[in-house]
Amino acid sequence: MGEFVAVLGVLFVIGVPMLALATRFALRPLIRDLIEARGPRAQDRETIERLVHRVAQLEHEAIERDRRLDELADAELFRRQLEDPTKGGRPQDST
DSSP states (O other): OHHHHHHHHHIIIIIHHHHHHHHHHHHHHHHHHHHHHTOOOHHHHHHHHHHHHHHHHHHHHHHHHHHHHHHHHHHHHHHHHHHOTTTTTOOOOOO
16 A cells, blocks of 8 residues: 555656646647637737728828829919910920
8 A cells, every 4th residue: 555655646746747747838839829810819900900090091191192183283274274265275386
């Protein structure tokens, strides 16, 4: 009976902590990979939201810039028509 207690003592003193460490180091990467596979992390979602917002802002700025360029082109045509109404705003031929 004394040998059995000694074997159990060694098993619990050395075996259980070794098994716990081995399990921790073996399961930790697996659990981390499973968590990452479930979806983007909060930080990644925030980055994606910021990028979506920035792209929408850039699209809005591009549309606004196009509108302003159209207004400037119309204003230039109007100015030319005021200067010489017979030409109808067409550029002069250099021939």
